[in-house]
Amino acid sequence: MDVSSTGRTAYRTCPLCEAACGLELTVDGDRIAAARGDREHVFSHGFVCPKGATFGQLTADPDRLRRPLIRRGDRHEEAGWDEAFRAVEAGLRPVLERHGPDAVAVYVGNPNVHTMAGGLYVTPFLRALGSRGVFSASTVDQMPKHVSCGYLYGSPLAIPVPDVDRTDLLLILGANPWESNGSLATAADFPGRLRALQARGGRFIVVDPRRTRTAEHADEHVFIRPGTDAYLLFGIVHTLFDENLTDLGALAGHVTGVDEVRDLALAFPPDEVSGVCGVPADRIRGLARELAAAPTAAVYGRIGTCTVEFGTLTSWLVDVVSILTGNLDRAGGVMFPLAAHLRAQARPGGKGFRTGRWHSRVRGLPEVKGELPVAALAEELEAHVRAFVTVAGNPALSTPNSGRLDRALGGLDFMVSVDPYLNETTRHADVILPPLDAARKGHYDFSFLGLAVRNFAAYSPPVLAPDPAGMDECDILARLHLIVTGKGADTDPAVLHDGMLDEALQRAAATTGRPATDLRALVDGDHPAERLLDVALRTGAYGDGFGTRPGGLSLSRLLASPHGIDLGPLQPRIPEVLRTPSGKVELCAPPLAADVPRLRAALHRRNPELVLIGRRHLRSNNSWMHNVPALVKGRDRCTLQLNPADAARLALADGDPAEVTSRAGAVSVRVEVTDRVMPGVVSLPHGWGHDLPGVRLTVATDHPGVNSNILTDELVVDPLSGNAVLNGIPVEVRQGLNDAMSHSR
Numbered sequence: 001m002d003v004s005s006t007g008r009t010a011y012r013t014c015p016l017c018e019a020a021c022g023l024e025l026t027v028d029g030d031r032i033a034a035a036r037g038d039r040e041h042v043f044s045h046g047f048v049c050p051k052g053a054t055f056g057q058l059t060a061d062p063d064r065l066r067r068p069l070i071r072r073g074d075r076h077e078e079a080g081w082d083e084a085f086r087a088v089e090a091g092l093r094p095v096l097e098r099h100g101p102d103a104v105a106v107y108v109g110n111p112n113v114h115t116m117a118g119g120l121y122v123t124p125f126l127r128a129l130g131s132r133g134v135f136s137a138s139t140v141d142q143m144p145k146h147v148s149c150g151y152l153y154g155s156p157l158a159i160p161v162p163d164v165d166r167t168d169l170l171l172i173l174g175a176n177p178w179e180s181n182g183s184l185a186t187a188a189d190f191p192g193r194l195r196a197l198q199a200r201g202g203r204f205i206v207v208d209p210r211r212t213r214t215a216e217h218a219d220e221h222v223f224i225r226p227g228t229d230a231y232l233l234f235g236i237v238h239t240l241f242d243e244n245l246t247d248l249g250a251l252a253g254h255v256t257g258v259d260e261v262r263d264l265a266l267a268f269p270p271d272e273v274s275g276v277c278g279v280p281a282d283r284i285r286g287l288a289r290e291l292a293a294a295p296t297a298a299v300y301g302r303i304g305t306c307t308v309e310f311g312t313l314t315s316w317l318v319d320v321v322s323i324l325t326g327n328l329d330r331a332g333g334v335m336f337p338l339a340a341h342l343r344a345q346a347r348p349g350g351k352g353f354r355t356g357r358w359h360s361r362v363r364g365l366p367e368v369k370g371e372l373p374v375a376a377l378a379e380e381l382e383a384h385v386r387a388f389v390t391v392a393g394n395p396a397l398s399t400p401n402s403g404r405l406d407r408a409l410g411g412l413d414f415m416v417s418v419d420p421y422l423n424e425t426t427r428h429a430d431v432i433l434p435p436l437d438a439a440r441k442g443h444y445d446f447s448f449l450g451l452a453v454r455n456f457a458a459y460s461p462p463v464l465a466p467d468p469a470g471m472d473e474c475d476i477l478a479r480l481h482l483i484v485t486g487k488g489a490d491t492d493p494a495v496l497h498d499g500m501l502d503e504a505l506q507r508a509a510a511t512t513g514r515p516a517t518d519l520r521a522l523v524d525g526d527h528p529a530e531r532l533l534d535v536a537l538r539t540g541a542y543g544d545g546f547g548t549r550p551g552g553l554s555l556s557r558l559l560a561s562p563h564g565i566d567l568g569p570l571q572p573r574i575p576e577v578l579r580t581p582s583g584k585v586e587l588c589a590p591p592l593a594a595d596v597p598r599l600r601a602a603l604h605r606r607n608p609e610l611v612l613i614g615r616r617h618l619r620s621n622n623s624w625m626h627n628v629p630a631l632v633k634g635r636d637r638c639t640l641q642l643n644p645a646d647a648a649r650l651a652l653a654d655g656d657p658a659e660v661t662s663r664a665g666a667v668s669v670r671v672e673v674t675d676r677v678m679p680g681v682v683s684l685p686h687g688w689g690h691d692l693p694g695v696r697l698t699v700a701t702d703h704p705g706v707n708s709n710i711l712t713d714e715l716v717v718d719p720l721s722g723n724a725v726l727n728g729i730p731v732e733v734r735q736g737l738n739d740a741m742s743h744s745r
């Protein structure tokens, strides 16, 4: 039967990665019969990837939980919502009352940045809880970028993105947008945009220890030894000064600290850094000259520049090169987006950025952006945490030395997870609270519209009616909030929704000069999240100002524009965007400069013979989409890639089992011999290892793979950001057993 001829069509932003593509959905009764790219979408123009195309299968996954689960003995059993919230209250309240908020830790995972509930309700919940034990996926991901931008621009959220649609030269370090579809740069159809760059005569260069699909399409691929990009970038900075190639252009007068950076770069001449990073000195000088000479150029770094030993220095240097070549804040360079729910500041300047307002108890690691490094989660749980809350996270697979974390999760007094799956993490939970699936909730990208390479806005209302027996994620988080503040498990979540709307209206009243009660009468929306969005849009950068700017944005305008509203190419925002105390770009903040000697000291140390890096595959999404049959069919993707030279030395052939050991643990996995990885580097993807007792993932457990984070080491972090080091892990590889297995120390 051709369902597309009978179904209705609906449009929705894909919530599965940062690209924010528009989907065209065919709806047949209460199910999504098909998902394809929305050709009329203002930003994605019909692009869709294999993950987005499975939106229907994913949301209708039979293993997806639709009712809460409560653990009784070793089994999880379905329960009613009221019963589940009372169990949460009975588990959390005594811990809070007897031991205080720090005895409750929280882990907030990646999908929170892809839901409205995550964007609106998590921060108020954390504030209400008041615990210093807040952890998130940010410290296995992008925290170094927040920290470097915090120091450079005064706000950790002021992250410039490459203007891929207009640049002449793009230098990509440690990112593989052909598979990941981009990150900290929302650019639907990133591959198409890179092809367009080449078609208009521009070039892009990829620096990566693996010849990725992005590298294959690039004009040039430069192999680099993992963890050493800071040396390469400092070599480029050195050359820019040495050959008088710096030119701040329009930034002149808006930047401090240039001379200090020049002095720091003196210690990193290309001839000296070349040996450690494996890039010829001439090529380092060449890159500097090309970046300086290009009419416009952009430098873009991602996972491979963040989840490394010198993550913050590397992330900083990525921007330093753009700044010194005059490419920050100009068309074709790297620019600051302006999202529709936010406003530009009237004047530059602010309080600036700092870290370390408190420290983790065991290792004394500094707080950053209100959270502690997830690399310290296991030891904190072991030492003093009694209760644990996860929201959209799977740290048992995604964080370093997850074997130790897994054991720590087994020793808690109480754990509650807001999550649609009974998986590697939530199997430890006493209560699991599953939110409605994405087809039944509205969507607006609070995180990614502020990172988009072109300004646009889109809102998608729910596509399917709510499951009467299910619960919306905003309601779940509101009820948890009411529990931790002592208002009771039975309190109507509307109490919190109304309170949050009132607060938003108070702020709106302050900016519009009109009484909150007048504004309240104007607010639109059928759902608490829609009403909060309406207030933010109307008082945002392009808003209708509650009627003072006719034609401006509002919820109703977005509802009337199912393919999104284009807000034009990125515009210069310096100095307004700067929140540093000086109101300038502070190029050489003291904490960054103070970390440079550590980099310099490691310049001549001996390299391990083999280091481990990760990899991403187009059909995967971190740890949680391996239960969709269409995404796991075909040959095993969880293999250890090994260069032929290393394979010969280790007497390993393609398909052989190998044992991989590190300081943290060991796994057994099949070898894939390929010259895609450079000698001395092995690559294993993360997010696998589903064959654990108690998980309810029928498809994923048939394709379990092994968990690469058994090998990553929680004891090594980037000190400025606390970010975990997930690339460049020293490992040993030897011929292995036939059965897949893993253990951690």
Ligand SMILES: Nc1nc2c(c(=O)[nH]1)N[C@H]1C(S)=C(S)[C@@H](COP(=O)(O)OP(=O)(O)OC[C@H]3O[C@@H](n4cnc5c(=O)[nH]c(N)nc54)[C@H](O)[C@@H]3O)O[C@H]1N2
Pocket (backbone or CB within 6 Å): 108, 109, 110, 111, 115, 137, 140, 141, 303, 307, 391, 392, 393, 394, 395, 397, 398, 399, 418, 419, 420, 421, 423, 435, 473, 614, 615, 621, 622, 623, 624, 686, 687, 708, 709, 712, 726
């Ligand atoms: N070795 C290594 N490790 C890595 C990485 C790496 O490159 N190498 N990458 C890191 C990165 S970048 C990231 S972002 C992290 C991700 O780390 P996590 O965020 O911990 O893990 P995810 O795999 O994204 O798991 C998301 C969880 O959210 C649940 N979920 C899905 N949708 C929803 C929803 O709508 N609501 C709720 N409440 N829950 C939902 C899923 O069932 C799953 O349990 O992994 C990191 N780990």
Ligand SMILES: Nc1nc2c(c(=O)[nH]1)N[C@H]1C(S)=C(S)[C@@H](COP(=O)(O)OP(=O)(O)OC[C@H]3O[C@@H](n4cnc5c(=O)[nH]c(N)nc54)[C@H](O)[C@@H]3O)O[C@H]1N2
Pocket (backbone or CB within 6 Å): 017, 018, 110, 141, 173, 174, 175, 176, 177, 179, 180, 181, 182, 183, 207, 208, 209, 210, 212, 224, 225, 226, 227, 228, 229, 302, 303, 304, 305, 308, 613, 614, 615, 616, 617, 618, 619, 620, 621, 622, 727, 728
């Ligand atoms: N298909 C798919 N898409 C995804 C995800 C997914 O799991 N699967 N996850 C999403 C998430 S949460 C994120 S954060 C993004 C990540 O987006 P990307 O950063 O684009 O994704 P990765 O594939 O991890 O790319 C990192 C690259 O860095 C390289 N690398 C490793 N170490 C080094 C190093 O020291 N130096 C350099 N120069 N390169 C290095 C790796 O070989 C790899 O090619 O992807 C998102 N999109």
Ligand code: SF4
Pocket (backbone or CB within 6 Å): 014, 015, 016, 017, 018, 019, 020, 021, 047, 048, 049, 050, 051, 052, 053, 181, 188, 189
């Ligand atoms: S690229 Fe990302 S946003 Fe686009 S369809 Fe794929 S998963 Fe969805």
Ligand SMILES: [Mo]
Pocket (backbone or CB within 6 Å): 110, 141
């Ligand atoms: Mo991520």
